[in-house]
Amino acid sequence: MRLVVQxxxxxxxxxAAALEATLRTASRAADLVAKIAFEQRCFRNHDLREHTYDQIKAEFGPAAQHVVKKGRLTRPEPSRSRKVGLLRAGKLT
Structure with a gap:
């Protein structure tokens, strides 16, 4: 069961200004992570951290680990046949 709260x-x-600035910075950092992920064709969390963590931390600050996780979510969608295989294996909901 999932509970949703607004x-x-x-x-x-x-x-409000500080929150907006924080969200814009996090978005720019996630965009950089996604760009590096597509250039390197690297989408696994651990591998992507090796390519991006130091650069993100130096440029955007101490929340780099969280940004790398969010940027990693931009990986390409699995193909339909891959999705069907994952569904049958019970690994995709």
Whole structure:
């Protein structure tokens, strides 16, 4: 069972600006991770970290590990036959 909750944020103008800046920075970092992933044809989490972690940490700060995980989610969709095989094996829901 999955529980979904909607939350409405009501930040002060200063906090809203800080949140927006944080999200824009995280988005730029994830875009860089995705670009490197496609250039290197590397989509596994551990392998992608080897290629990107130091660069992301130096450029965007200490949350690099989380950004690499989000950027990794941009990998290409598996082909239909691969999806069917994963469904039959019970590895895809």
């Amino acid at each position: 939350v409405k944020l009501l930040p002060t103008p200063e906090r």
